Amino acid sequence: MKRVIFLVDMQTFYASVEKAENPKLKDKPVIVSGDPERRSGIILAACPIAKKYGVKTAEALWEAKNKCPEAVVIRPRMQRYIDVSCQITEILEHYTNLVEVFSIDEQFLDITGSQKLFGDPFTIAKKIQQEVMEVTGIYARVGIGPNKVLAKIACDAFAKKNRTGIFQLDKSNMKETMWELPIGKMFGIGSRMRHHLQRMGIRKIGQLANFSVDALTKRWGINGQVLWQTANGIDYAPVTTKTHDGQKAVGHRMTLPRDYETFDEIKVILLELSEEVARRARADGYRGNTVSISVGGADFSFKTGFHRQIKLASPTNFGMDIFRSALHLFRMHWDRQPIRSSGITLSQLQPADPYQLSLFDLSLKKERLSQAMDDIYTKYGPTAIVRASSLTNAGQVFSRAEKIGGHYK
DSSP: OOOOEEEEEETTHHHHHHHHHOGGGTTSOEEEEOOGGGTOOBEEEEOHHHHHTTOOTTSBHHHHHHHOTTOEEEOOOHHHHHHHHHHHHHHHTTTOSOEEEEETTEEEEEOGGGHHHHOSHHHHHHHHHHHHHHHHOOOEEEEEESSHHHHHHIIIIIITTSSSSEEEOSTTTTTTTGGGSBGGGSTTOOHHHHHHHHHTTOOBHHHHHTSOHHHHHHHHTHHHHHHHHHHTTOOOOOOOTTTTTSOSEEEEEEEEEEEEOSHHHHHHHHHHHHHHHHHHHHHHTEEEEEEEEEEEESOSSSOOEEEEEEEEEEEEOOHHHHHHHHHHHHHHHOOSOOEEEEEEEEEEEEESSSOOOOSSSOHHHHHHHHHHHHHHHHHHOTTSSOOGGGGSTTOOHHHHTTEETTEEO
């Protein structure tokens, strides 16, 4: 039996949740945006009415309000969106046990073995749309394909734009539909790759599909092979419930509420980020061998900043180890210009237990201290124990404690 894969996408998810829970917003242009006073005034979602005014996701709030002055601007409620997303997952699991969460508003389903119970793919797609609407009030679009890549493109390029919100893409219609799309519409192609391909004369997906795979592989290695396979609708990756089981890295990034200009202020942020990364690594049962730091400059007209990494002498999940490495990298590469954002990542992860004891780094003492801090965190919350530096004007730990994913709960 041929595989049948769905990509189920929720229309303008955050804005749809707000509209579903407040009927007074039904016919109004709704925008969900971060807090402009903390420099996170970026559009996270805009309902279809707002989009008719030209409002776009990821643009600044002031730009959106210029386009649509009557827009209703709502601050995000991330915990509520997570709860609704989990509710939708439970609905999808009525139809198959193979549900893979791709993002907070997108999920893959393998319904190959479900057709004898629920009908053909279009019938199942309509049932899913109806049940999601009845339970949550949110409109779902469904892309159908023989694999995840084609299901994703079917949803993004076609289902989102047609009347039914459902589209099936496979070998039978790929040439006259997907191959005619601009190369930038293909899943896995960002702006930089699009630019490279266009310079090679590849402007449509069909041109990439018929390009020499050897030439692509010679230029980009395995990534060139993947590009060619995607353009030809080839994807062997199964729908799996274990997508997020094996972490490759633990990281945390922060956009600052103002420009941080002094080394003493920036040190506070690097320490907070290091402690958060270490705590999450311990919670997930990992130690890491590599510390990376990313810094974004404050000048929008001239992009500055850097990304650097360093290999550790031994794997760690202790905050001060990560901090010292990040601080070393920062000292080496900072251009003394104000910064707007910073992030720290611990990668090359390995299980925390067992690990090689060292005679020189006081591992057991660090472990006991970390365990004590984690116990306090778990029992009393993230602000029950903080470093004194976080009590200064530079500290952000109390503000972050009120948020999920950088946005208020």
